[in-house]
Amino acid sequence: MNTLKVALLGAGNVGSEVARILIEDSEVLAARAGSKLELIGIAVRDTATKRGQHIAPELLTTEAEALVDQADLVIELIGGIEPAGSLVARALKRGSVVVTGNKALLAERGAELFQLARENGGHLGFEAAVAGAIPILRPINESLSGDRITKVMGIVNGTTNFILDAMDTTGADFADVLKQAQDLGYAEADPTADIEGFDAAAKAAILSMLSFHADFRLGDVYREGITSITADDVDAAKEAGFVIKLLAIAERLEDGVAMRVHPTLIPRVHPLGAVHGAFNAVFVEADNAGELMFYGQGAGGRPTASAVMGDLVSAVRRLTRGVGAAKDADEVVEVRSLDLKPLGIEHVMTSYCIGLTVTDRPGVLSRIAAIFAENGVSIEQMRQSRGNDEENQASVLRIITHRGSEQALAQTVASIRELDVVSRVNSVLRVEGN
């Protein structure tokens, strides 16, 4: 059996797990891949930093370029654009197999790197960059290659799912749960990228690119975070049989794809409703396959390392059999069968769950219902509960609409806001999967 040389770039959270697997599982990997995989070095910034006990100090080097030049297979887990980008390009120019988990690099220089892989007979594997351990790239790109994806809905950010799930389970407030998530390491000290939906929006763009074979960017994605979700919202959703999730949604419309990230009510019995804690899931609707869902851990050292190793072993199998390593995942970026443009949220059909505080007197409901009718929005359910505020005779209304155009729904809310009998619009949340 021949031996292939593996260079590992980066020894962080994921990198050190990849090193461990390469060393501990070398026999099984060789049997599966058809070649022995020899870890010849790990490029790090500082060789003095202590690493895991399975990493022999002599493997560490600061000479990343020299390491790349000696390797048949390069695993890039440094992250960020540079020096990662130059090292990946260098390896691909040599015709090497490169496996990366670097979302930022793909978003910024993906097209160029895939072309380098094609031109030089190399291969760029990137399953680990999309939804961590969840196999999503091959299912979308190969298993569904004879079908037409119409909609993708994903829980793609573990931090926000952990927070919303904890709010749902404990009834606690957003701020308390965020604090707890930070203490447990599920949320960063500066949680903005997660809780404001930026991370989910970037993933929505990548999933859309994979699903609809078109170039989309973060800026094409409509975005709302979860910071305004209250314990009351969660409670009200529960009462109506729903759970609130931060969803990344990409939808094929007549002449383009609408992408959006926002907190969303989904039925508790929906498969996405059973995604708890920091787990992720991607729900796909296709013309012929119908509904599919892929569930798993979207982040973390070991799960992401599993995806890296899957790319590596699959590529080595092809190399070993003399098939040439490239020629599968590369299609994702190459095949552009459709000329779909990004569309704003105003193009989608959705339904709303609206919470209002209103004056509790006769005729209020009919005035509110009239506004829905004027805008052509039909009401699926309405529930009134008297507030504690006896003196002001206020009551709280929860209205869930049928599906209508986003524009009609937004106009309805704007008109309701102006009614004198409405003292407050407490919340406006979209509903999916109903």
Place this chain on the structure above:
Amino acid sequence: MNTLKVALLGAGNVGSEVARILIEDSEVLAARAGSKLELIGIAVRDTATKRGQHIAPELLTTEAEALVDQADLVIELIGGIEPAGSLVARALKRGSVVVTGNKALLAERGAELFQLARENGGHLGFEAAVAGAIPILRPINESLSGDRITKVMGIVNGTTNFILDAMDTTGADFADVLKQAQDLGYAEADPTADIEGFDAAAKAAILSMLSFHADFRLGDVYREGITSITADDVDAAKEAGFVIKLLAIAERLEDGVAMRVHPTLIPRVHPLGAVHGAFNAVFVEADNAGELMFYGQGAGGRPTASAVMGDLVSAVRRLTRGVGAAKDADEVVEVRSLDLKPLGIEHVMTSYCIGLTVTDRPGVLSRIAAIFAENGVSIEQMRQSRGNDEENQASVLRIITHRGSEQALAQTVASIRELDVVSRVNSVLRVEGN
């Protein structure tokens, strides 16, 4: 763009959908595959039978062998061993790409057919034969190729899931729901293969083969059906936060794989608990990836046709790029890195939910608890509810145990059955995912 000739064998439920997709979506398929796909004929037993309106009568032929000999790509959807097996072998000997959804044929002659594909540079795609539209073959075989699968739990039979889900939702009895499922076409007139777990057991063997790279057969799988599940069992499970599902479970143990199919209590919040109606799902546990789940439709014309087309387009992409079609799914059967043997259910650790009718008098609980203790089985929860049978002073006990060896649990139940204070053992169900 070059054109490849496609022969379709069979025009049943799945075949007619495949024909429709090949005809209606020809442009999109050509763009994705890199070659035009021309449906040159459909082999059927009787050309006089009426087919869907998209199928031109001149496409139909009874000369299957002649059709196979003219084709670059052969789609086998006849089912059964013969003539399907001879036709598939004939095509593979010619070095053609063959895509099949034929579970029975794979189980009986898989090894021989994969070898024919390898020897002659052909390819045998079979994603459609495993869990219908759910992409499971590539995720297990490629995405997890650098990981170690430890356990697979699947809802792999739509009929039984439809029945159990309806019992859970409506509180109805097994017999009534079975009748309803038959009326709706979800269950066959003779439902034995489904409700006695034979279909699920065959799928358990195939999933185990894929997951653990070893040869397993239907006969290696322990099997219990769902015919003895009562509305009371479903109710009691619900009360305790569980739902009853027919699971196909394959588990890696020290020196082998234990495979079993039986009705199982799983927590309602478990991802498998959100699999409703006739949907299927496969839940996978791997050393590094952790928990993964793949969800979708396990049967039906259009979903299965989607899986067939995915195999076809993926293979054509490789052909078009001159890579040779084979060399990916074939590994599934070829790679035998481990020598794992099938193990009986007595080797597994599980937990039980036991329902008993007992005499309601002091000392009964302690006698029952003593038997658990003697067998080293610890009790997680016990619930006593008084029955209606005031005169006989009977009460009903539900006991859920912690995890113990199957042998110890079975021994516990046998001893309890002999107690004079136990008038009836109402049900014994295993619990997973707790």
